[in-house]
Every structure is written in C-alpha cells, then in structure tokens.
Amino acid sequence: MQIKDAIGEALETIRTQKLKSFFSLIGVLIGVTFLIAVVSIVQGMNVYMEDRFANKLVGLNTFQLRRMPNFSMGNISEETWREWARRPRINYAEARYIEGKMATPAIYSRYCSQNLPVSWAGKTANGVDIWTADAPMFQIKHLDLEAGRVFTPQEARLGQAVAVIGWEVGDKLFKGADPLGKSITIEGLPYRVVGLVSKQGTLFGFSLDKFVVVPFDSPVHRVACSLGFMDELHIQTENLASMQVALTEVEELMRMQRRLRPAQENNFAMQTAEGALEGWKKISAILMVALPMLVAISLVVGGIVIMNIMLMAVAERTREIGIRKALGAKRRDILAQFVVESATLSTVGAAIGIATGIGLAFLVRATTPLPAAVAPWSILLGVAIGVGVGMVAGVYPATRAAKLDPIRALSQE
Amino acid sequence: MSDLVIQIRELTRAYHMGAEIVHALRGVSLDIRRNEYVAIMGPSGSGKSTLMNLIGCLDTPTSGEYWLNGQEVSRMPDDALARVRNREIGFVFQTFNLLPRASALANVELPLVYGGVSARERRRRAQAALHRVGLGDRMDHRPNELSGGQRQRVAIARALVNNPAILLADEPTGNLDSATSEEIMRVFETLHAQGQTVIMVTHEADIAAHAARIVLLKDGRIASDAPNRRGVAA
Numbered sequence: 001m002q003i004k005d006a007i008g009e010a011l012e013t014i015r016t017q018k019l020k021s022f023f024s025l026i027g028v029l030i031g032v033t034f035l036i037a038v039v040s041i042v043q044g045m046n047v048y049m050e051d052r053f054a055n056k057l058v059g060l061n062t063f064q065l066r067r068m069p070n071f072s073m074g075n076i077s078e079e080t081w082r083e084w085a086r087r088p089r090i091n092y093a094e095a096r097y098i099e100g101k102m103a104t105p106a107i108y109s110r111y112c113s114q115n116l117p118v119s120w121a122g123k124t125a126n127g128v129d130i131w132t133a134d135a136p137m138f139q140i141k142h143l144d145l146e147a148g149r150v151f152t153p154q155e156a157r158l159g160q161a162v163a164v165i166g167w168e169v170g171d172k173l174f175k176g177a178d179p180l181g182k183s184i185t186i187e188g189l190p191y192r193v194v195g196l197v198s199k200q201g202t203l204f205g206f207s208l209d210k211f212v213v214v215p216f217d218s219p220v221h222r223v224a225c226s227l228g229f230m231d232e233l234h235i236q237t238e239n240l241a242s243m244q245v246a247l248t249e250v251e252e253l254m255r256m257q258r259r260l261r262p263a264q265e266n267n268f269a270m271q272t273a274e275g276a277l278e279g280w281k282k283i284s285a286i287l288m289v290a291l292p293m294l295v296a297i298s299l300v301v302g303g304i305v306i307m308n309i310m311l312m313a314v315a316e317r318t319r320e321i322g323i324r325k326a327l328g329a330k331r332r333d334i335l336a337q338f339v340v341e342s343a344t345l346s347t348v349g350a351a352i353g354i355a356t357g358i359g360l361a362f363l364v365r366a367t368t369p370l371p372a373a374v375a376p377w378s379i380l381l382g383v384a385i386g387v388g389v390g391m392v393a394g395v396y397p398a399t400r401a402a403k404l405d406p407i408r409a410l411s412q413e
Numbered sequence: 414m415s416d417l418v419i420q421i422r423e424l425t426r427a428y429h430m431g432a433e434i435v436h437a438l439r440g441v442s443l444d445i446r447r448n449e450y451v452a453i454m455g456p457s458g459s460g461k462s463t464l465m466n467l468i469g470c471l472d473t474p475t476s477g478e479y480w481l482n483g484q485e486v487s488r489m490p491d492d493a494l495a496r497v498r499n500r501e502i503g504f505v506f507q508t509f510n511l512l513p514r515a516s517a518l519a520n521v522e523l524p525l526v527y528g529g530v531s532a533r534e535r536r537r538r539a540q541a542a543l544h545r546v547g548l549g550d551r552m553d554h555r556p557n558e559l560s561g562g563q564r565q566r567v568a569i570a571r572a573l574v575n576n577p578a579i580l581l582a583d584e585p586t587g588n589l590d591s592a593t594s595e596e597i598m599r600v601f602e603t604l605h606a607q608g609q610t611v612i613m614v615t616h617e618a619d620i621a622a623h624a625a626r627i628v629l630l631k632d633g634r635i636a637s638d639a640p641n642r643r644g645v646a647a
Binding site: 005319326 | 466469471472491492495496499500504506510511512514523524526527528571603
C-alpha cells in the first residue's frame with residue numbers, strides 16, 4: 001500500500017504521544033548518538049594527529065636519531081626500560097660520521113632541550129623549553145620568523161649567546177615591544193634576541209610557542225646535554241621516498257660505528273612521524289572495534305522496545321485492521337503499513353540521534369582540546385540503522401496484524 | 414442468469430467450539446437479482462451474522478457454493494477475497510467503523526487506496542460519493558466532529574465509492590435514534606431507486622419493512638423468503 005499514509009500515521013502517533021514515543025525511541029536514539037559522536041571524534045583525532053601532532057612534533061619527511069623511542073605507547077617492561085637506559089647516547093662523532101657518509105641529500109640538526117626560566121627586565125617566563133640546536137632546525141620544524149633572523153653559521157659554530165624566541169615568550173616578556181636586540185637571561189647568562197618565531201598555535205591545549213632556540217654550542221648547552229653528546233639528531237630529507245632510504249642508511253651507518261653483530265638488536269632508535277602515530281593508531285583501532293559492539297547493544301535494546309510499541313499498536317488498533325481488511329486490504333498491505341510505521345518511528349529516533357551526536361561532537365570540540373569532524377558516511381549509516389532496526393523490529397508485530405481474522409478484528413471493542 | 418448478483422447453493426458453516434462443533438448454517442440456498450432490496454432477518458443465533466460474513470466474503474463456507482457477480486468466491490484464498498471485498502462489496506456497519514483519526518474524505522478514499530486508484534482520481538471519486546450522500550460540506554471533518562447520522566452517511570459514501578455489486582448493511586440503524594434511522598433508510602431507498610443492489614441484515618421489523626423482500630433465518634436455515642407485503646415497490 002501507500003507508504004506515504006503509513007509514514008503519516010507514524011508521525012501522527014509521535015505527535016499525539018510525544019513522551020511515550022520519546023521513550024520508545026530512546027534506544028535507537030542513544031545508539032545513533034553514540035555512533036555519530038564517537039566516529040566524529042575519532043575522525044577528527046585522525047586528521048589532527050596526522051596533520052598537527054606528527055608534523056609539529058617530528059616534522060614532515062623527518063626522523064630523529066635517538067637513544068630510545070620518545071613516543072612509546074602501551075606497556076613497556078622493566079627490562080626494556082633498563083636496556084634503553086644502558087644504551088650509549090648519540091655522540092658528536094657518530095653524528096659527524098653520518099653527515100659525512102650519507103648518500104641521500106639531507107639536512108641535519110643536533111638537538112638537546114631543557115626546561116628553564118627565561119627573564120628580562122625583572123619579568124620571568126617559567127617553564128620555557130630551551131632548545132640547543134643547529135641552524136637547519138628552523139627549516140626542519142617549519143619555524144617561520146615573524147621578525148629578525150635565525151643565527152648565522154658563524155654564531156652557531158662559535159656557540160655565541162644569541163636566541164630566537166617563540167611567540168609566547170616574546171609576548172610574555174616584551175608585551176608587544178620589539179624584542180630584537182634585547183638581552184634575555186637564561187641560567188644567569190645574557191642572550192641577545194635576534195629573531196621572533198611566528199605563532200604556532202596549540203596541540204591538545206598545550207602551547208607550541210613557549211620555547212627559545214639557541215645555538216647548540218652556546219653556554220646553556222652544559223645544562224641541557226652532557227658534553228660531547230646530544231639528545232637527538234634531526235634528519236630531514238626532500239620527500240617521503242628519500243626518507244625511507246635515509247632511514248636504512250642511518251641504521252647501517254650506526255650499526256657499523258657501534259660494531260653491532262647481525263644477531264644484535266639496534267641500541268639506538270629512529271623516530272618518525274609515522275612511529276609517533278603508532279600509539280594513537282592502536283587506540284583508534286580499539287575504539288573502532290569496541291564502537292560497533294556498544295552501538296549494537298543499544299540498537300538491540302532499542303529494537304526490542306520498538307517491537308513492543310508496535311505490538312501494543314497492533315493490539316490497540318485491531319478494529320482498524322479489521323476495517324481495512326473489510327475494505328479490501330490484503331495481508332501484505334497491512335504488513336507493509338506496520339513495517340513502514342515501525343521504520344518511520346525508528347528513523348525519527350535515528351534522526352534525533354544524528355542531531356544530538358553532531359551536537360555532542362561540536363560540544364566536545366568547543367569545550368576540550370579534542371577535535372571533532374563529522375563523517376558524512378556515519379550520518380548515512382545512522383539513517384540506514386534507523387530504517388533497518390525499525391523494519392526488523394516491525395516485522396513480527398506487522399505479521400501478527402496481517403494474520404488477524406477480519407471478523408474477529410471487527411468485533412474487537 | 415446474468416441478472417443474478419448472488420447465487421448461494423446449500424451453504425453450510427460449522428465452527429469448532431472446543432470439542433463441540435456448532436452448525437451456524439445448515440444448508441442455505443438463496444438467489445438475489447440485480448437491484449433487489451433484501452432484508453435478512455432472524456433472532457440471535459439464527460445464523461444471520463454468519464450468512465452476512467459469508468456474503469461479505471469475510472469468511473469462507475464449510476461446504477456449498479457461493480457465486481458473487483459471476484465468480485465463485487466460496488473457494489478463494491485470502492488475498493483474492495480481499496480483492497473481491499474491495500471491488501464488489503460495500504459494507505455499512507452498525508458502529509460505522511470509520512477510522513477515527515482520518516477525515517471523512519480520507520475515510521471514503523480508503524477502499525480506492527487498496528484498489529490502487531491514483532491519488533487524484535481517488536479524491537475526485539471520494540468527493541463525488543460524499544456529495545451523493547449529502548455531505549459535500551463536511552469532507553474535512555473527522556468522525557468525532559460529525560453526528561451519528563452523518564457518520565453513517567460517510568460510511569455509506571465509503572461503501573459506494575468503488576461502485577460495488579452489492580451494498581451490504583449490518584444493522585445500519587442499530588446505533589441511531591429513530592428520526593436518524595428514517596433518514597438513513599431514505600438514503601438506502603434512494604440508492605435502491607438509482608439501481609443499487611442492497612442487502613440489509615437486521616433484527617428490527619420496522620427497519621426490515623423498508624426492504625422489498627424479506628428472508629427470515631431460523632436455526633441456520635431459511636424459514637421464509639417472501640416479497641414484503643407492506644413493501645415499497647421497486
């Protein structure tokens with residue numbers, strides 16, 4: 001029969017019995033809300049993690065040669081930790097050897113960091129990341145300057161006390177005044193500000209602008225690293241393919257220098273952006289497996305509730321079914337009417353669920369550092385779930401309605 | 414022969430009531446010609462409701478034959494019976510049996526919906542049927558906004574909208590006061606005068622008196638079948 005009439009009937013039922021309908025739809029509503037919200041947040045996180053997290057913290061086509069991995073997720077055993085701690089640090093000789101022997105074109109920067117207060121004219125910025133690095137670091141990390149310059153090769157080689165400051169440090173100490181040429185104090189020694197880095201924004205709510213870059217060999221080096229060693233050697237190649245080549249080259253060069261036998265494992269780590277994402281990928285994979293199960297549970301409950309509502313509707317409207325049959329409705333007309341009605345009810349629940357799910361995702365985005373991006377496929381899936389659950393839940397009540405004997409149905413009060 | 418709308422031969426209907434078998438009809442034979450106005454009477458338990466259900470194709474007989482408008486309907490499956498009810502029979506019930514949430518127009522359109530008539534044609538024919546019963550100005554009212562007599566007129570319009578072979582009325586005035594009853598009977602008379610075959614089941618003698626022929630049932634058999642002496646000439 002006419003789908004339009006059945007849809008109208010369902011909407012009429014919802015309109016006249018708002019509260020009852022709401023409760024009957026809450027299962028589907030919650031299921032779909034959850035689906036949309038979680039998928040949106042996971043999708044948003046994926047984009048965020050790939051775009052910002054990996055590229056800001058590691059850099060595009062870049063990897064870091066380190067003593068141990070710095071983004072490690074999951075359970076790391078006591079032995080692993082001890083093994084990592086026993087590893088030798090990366091030293092200057094190793095870094096120079098790599099730079100000299102590498103066939104793949106690349107740029108390099110040694111790197112150590114230390115959290116220290118920075119002050120100027122009685123004002124102090126606490127907890128500033130002091131990076132001791134070589135000049136290519138600005139290129140590797142895509143740090144564009146808002147004012148001034150990066151340090152010269154000469155300043156770098158001599159380890160002169162010059163500094164390029166992050167946007168937030170400049171804002172805090174100089175409050176809009178020109179920081180260039182001013183002398184800031186780090187560890188009791190004066191550093192001349194030669195450059196100001198443009199604003200980098202935040203990552204999970206943490207500022208990416210609270211740092212100062214100084215030449216690797218400048219005086220603060222003795223606080224940040226042990227003499228002759230570095231925390232990391234940053235290596236950037238031209239593209240992703242050459243980075244893959246560079247990774248194997250660096251691995252071979254390091255194994256050669258450290259005289260590792262084939263059976264021995266690497267006693268150093270190479271951190272890529274990809275590697276930094278590994279932990280997140282594990283979490284999102286777990287979410288994507290757990291999500292369908294959670295959604296399925298609420299949908300099964302929602303489906304059963306809708307089935308009950310439809311059984312009640314069939315019981316309440318037995319006489320109506322009798323009238324329709326007397327006027328010529330075939331079994332499948334009655335069947336279709338109640339299945340469509342059930343599907344309509346459920347789809348309305350799903351539609352509300354989609355709206356609240358999107359609302360929830362935006363709320364999360366507005367109030368937490370977590371990003372959210374609504375995936376169009378999840379909306380389509382939500383609608384499909386609504387129609388599907390309703391149809392499945394409606395089949396049994398509709399079959400009962402279709403099988404009613406018209407004479408008995410008509411005699412029902 | 415083609416003048417016969419209904420041919421019933423030795424129709425029986427037995428029900429199982431637990432272990433017992435109840436014989437509601439024990440062999441009824443009946444012919445009704447086109448444009449007859451027949452009243453079926455009988456006390457309760459006489460089998461008149463069973464006969465009405467069989468004539469209305471809501472039920473199938475235990476044995477015997479029933480031909481309606483040239484088709485044998487006594488052996489038809491469910492869906493075929495639904496089609497016959499839709500095309501050949503116009504029901505008028507004691508309790509009107511209108512859909513409470515639908516307007517008068519939508520109620521009258523309902524048989525056309527199941528007959529697969531297009532929306533525009535449905536509307537046109539339903540409006541015509543409502544005009545025919547004098548409710549052209551009440552088409553958008555819901556049943557609870559109409560009087561008993563008006564509701565029964567809507568039901569009659571619904572019964573007529575598919576141009577059925579028979580108009581089958583079951584105690585059509587049972588829920589109406591006597592003035593309204595007379596009004597409804599005049600509608601039936603008008604329809605009969607326009608050529609409609611009318612079959613009315615009732616236990617009220619003064620209502621049956623409007624018919625041209627009275628069939629009296631007793632204990633599942635026809636006790637008498639005669640032209641109405643006081644009757645209204647056809």
